Amino acid sequence: MAENNLTSFPKEKINILFLENINRAAATRFKEAGYNSVTMLPASLSAEELKKQLKNIHILGIRSKTHLTREILESAPKLQAVGCFCIGTNQVDLRAAMEFGVSVFNAPYSNTRSVAELVIASSIMLIRRIPDKNKALHDGVWMKESKGSHEVRGKTLGIIGYGNIGSQVSVLAEGMGMKVIFYDIETKMPLGNAIAKKTMKEVLAEADIVTLHVPGLPSTENLINKNNLKYFKKGAILINYARGNVVDLPALRKELEAGNISGAAVDVFPEEPEKNGPDFSSVLCGLPNVLLTPHVGGSTEEAQQSIGEDVSNKLFNYLEMGVTTGSHTVPALSLPLHPNTHRILHIHKNVPGVLSAINSELSKHQINIAGQYLKTNDAIGYVVLDVEKRISREALRLLKEVPGTIKVRLVF
Numbered sequence: 001m002a003e004n005n006l007t008s009f010p011k012e013k014i015n016i017l018f019l020e021n022i023n024r025a026a027a028t029r030f031k032e033a034g035y036n037s038v039t040m041l042p043a044s045l046s047a048e049e050l051k052k053q054l055k056n057i058h059i060l061g062i063r064s065k066t067h068l069t070r071e072i073l074e075s076a077p078k079l080q081a082v083g084c085f086c087i088g089t090n091q092v093d094l095r096a097a098m099e100f101g102v103s104v105f106n107a108p109y110s111n112t113r114s115v116a117e118l119v120i121a122s123s124i125m126l127i128r129r130i131p132d133k134n135k136a137l138h139d140g141v142w143m144k145e146s147k148g149s150h151e152v153r154g155k156t157l158g159i160i161g162y163g164n165i166g167s168q169v170s171v172l173a174e175g176m177g178m179k180v181i182f183y184d185i186e187t188k189m190p191l192g193n194a195i196a197k198k199t200m201k202e203v204l205a206e207a208d209i210v211t212l213h214v215p216g217l218p219s220t221e222n223l224i225n226k227n228n229l230k231y232f233k234k235g236a237i238l239i240n241y242a243r244g245n246v247v248d249l250p251a252l253r254k255e256l257e258a259g260n261i262s263g264a265a266v267d268v269f270p271e272e273p274e275k276n277g278p279d280f281s282s283v284l285c286g287l288p289n290v291l292l293t294p295h296v297g298g299s300t301e302e303a304q305q306s307i308g309e310d311v312s313n314k315l316f317n318y319l320e321m322g323v324t325t326g327s328h329t330v331p332a333l334s335l336p337l338h339p340n341t342h343r344i345l346h347i348h349k350n351v352p353g354v355l356s357a358i359n360s361e362l363s364k365h366q367i368n369i370a371g372q373y374l375k376t377n378d379a380i381g382y383v384v385l386d387v388e389k390r391i392s393r394e395a396l397r398l399l400k401e402v403p404g405t406i407k408v409r410l411v412f
Contacts, residue, residue: 023308111298158207216243331375342392
């Protein structure tokens with residue numbers, strides 16, 4: 001559709017802000033389409049600075065360090081959409097974003113391979129006790145021995161959380177000759193020869209290596225704690241590439257020091273620095289056969305480019321066509337284009353009578369609707385209307401006056 005290259009608002013006035021060193025593929029997507037007001041910053045901003053910046057921002061891109069609270073979202077009256085250039089969205093108050101009519105997107109699949117590969121690599125390094133031998137050589141000590149070193153082939157890998165990453169780890173592990181067992185709170189189809197267990201305790205008790213792939217929720221806080229660490233097989237290995245609050249680290253340290261857990265790999269922490277530099281500390285620092293990495297599970301160039309392309313495409317399609325596929329806050333709609341029409345997006349409170357009021361107002365003013373789509377969730381409704389070009393501005397004015405309206409936008 002040729003006219004889709006024109007938006008109702010001049011492209012040079014649509015302000016786009018990308019924080020935290022997001023891959024340049026994100027900015028390229030918009031610049032190639034004529035959006036020139038794109039700012040890229042290498043780090044996150046303080047809450048106060050973010051509030052100032054967002055007053056005139058229409059599209060925002062963040063990673064995991066930027067936290068969008070209700071207060072911050074309330075200070076962003078022009079904000080249309082947020083792109084989380086990472087797997088999770090827990091850094092955004094999704095309820096507040098929903099109530100303010102801000103669409104939130106993420107990339108739930110783009111870096112799964114990078115994380116899965118690092119889990120397998122860490123498993124091999126730990127079961128061979130490579131961190132110990134590496135440190136010894138750096139200290140000038142030759143420690144050539146096989147004691148305590150094993151192959152992963154024939155060992156049992158236990159996966160807690162059999163989602164996008166957990167299932168990929170499962171496939172890679174089987175390729176290495178491992179037996180795979182897993183536990184998930186939802187029923188999941190096993191891949192390959194993986195075996196689902198009825199309880200997490202069963203997995204912990206049987207696995208030689210346990211890897212965690214669960215979201216950061218109140219229900220998963222300290223999921224691995226002093227009580228269930230005792231269920232682990234003697235000499236087992238624990239890998240946490242999920243969220244920083246799912247493991248009780250002081251309790252893990254005690255088990256490592258006692259030799260009950262023979263190794264650990266941790267990539268995420270309850271508190272992480274805002275920027276690169278010194279002064280990081282953890283109760284796990286200095287322990288033998290422990291791999292600590294600075295939240296780099298998904299930080300490969302391939303993954304970051306894929307995330308940049310995935311999320312920017314979702315933001316672009318929402319900005320230009322109102323497509324909300326993949327949104328966590330606005331009901332998902334993907335719509336065909338109708339010729340000789342203009343498209344209006346209407347986000348409103350999910351209360352009875354709004355759609356009737358929309359149709360009544362447009363009918364009263366003899367405005368023909370070529371296409372109309374409605375989808376709701378518990379808080380808001382999302383209506384997309386394609387109306388005749390000649391009267392789209394009048395329709396926009398009328399829709400702004402409908403009771404319960406949160407946001408209205410003429411797309412093209």
